[in-house]
Amino acid sequence: MKKEFWNNTVVVITGASSGIGKALFEELAPFPCQLVLLARRAGDIPEPKSKHKDTVIHRVTCDLSDPSSVRDAIDWIRKRVDRVDILFNNAGITAHGRFDSLSIEVFQKTFATNFFGPIQFIRGLLPLLLKAKGNIVTTSTVSALYGVPGRAAYSASKSALHAALEALRIESMELGLGVSLVCVPYTDTALRTSGLDAEGKVLSEAPAKGKRKTAKEVAHVLLKVAEDKEARLVTFNLSGKFLEWMRFFSPKFLEKILYKKLYDDFKSH
Structure with a gap:
């Protein structure tokens, strides 16, 4: 992490009240910068453990699934900052x-938060990002790289976001805008207790089995990616790289692996 890089920057973080978003702003608060922190319950965003005397923190209420809430947040930000150096597009569900048990409402709600909300928000802040020749860093998932069984709506929404932002990256190539997609591994967050089940009810599942990253560990990687505009698609570990490679070289073998590994998640009951 290049400390001098963050001095006097304007940083916007969505999903800042918990998990990776919270870890990001706690890591940045010791630097003299402006932090614009968005969450559905922005009032719950705590004071950072340590903070530079010149750090300015803005808390902005925003529900990405609600277009009017997103518009209000964009207007609020555009009135108070003159540029955006880094946007951490972090919030998601x-x-x-x-596939055959997911209601269409679950697909719609998932896309509202993971695709339409972020796209609307990024479009609204694009003039401020282009002015700063800034960088958009998206917290994504390896589930965006291939249709994962038991995760059809989630995979589809994240894949669609990848495609849209990759198009933006190419279109903005001469304008100095960075666009990075970071596929994070299993992480200790509330994702599995705040998501949706097949009927649209609040999901309540045990944490994923196996080794998990801490939110702070993931935040450190996101911060490094933000410093490098050449970063495009970033995967963390061997499992992420394996899926990234095998989707091209042997999709049939990959599908057998996914079937076996995630069978309990999608088998008929």
């Missing part, structure tokens, strides 16, 4: 269930 998961949805679990077989």
Whole structure:
């Protein structure tokens, strides 16, 4: 992490009240910068453990699934900052269930938070990002790289976001805008207790089995990516790289692996 990089920057973080978003602003608060922190319950965003005397923190209420809320947040930000150096497009929601059991409302709600909300928000802040020749860093998932069984809505929404932002990256190539997609591994967050089940009810699942990253560890990687505009698609570990490679070289073998590994998540009951 290049400390001098963050001095006097304007940083916007969505999903800042918990998990990775909270870890991001706690890591940045010791630097003299402006932090614009968005969450559905922005009032719950705590004071950072340590903070530079010149750090300015703005808390902005925003529900990405509500277009009017997103418009209000964009207007609020555009009136108070003159540029955006880094946008951490971090907020998101998961949805679990077989394709044939997921209600259409679950697809719609998942896309509202993971695709339409972020796209509307990024479009609204684009003039401020272009002015700063800034960088958009998106917290994504390896589930965006291939249709994962039991995660059809989640995979689809994140894949769509990848495609849209990759198009933006190419279109903005001469304008100095960075666009990075970071596929994070299993992380200790509330994602599995705040997502949706197949009927649209609040998901309540045990944490994923196996080794998990802490929110702070993921935040450190996101911060490094933000410093490098050449970063495009970033995967963390061997499992992420394996999926990234195998989707091209042997999708049939990959599908067998996913079927076996996630069978309990999508088998018929």
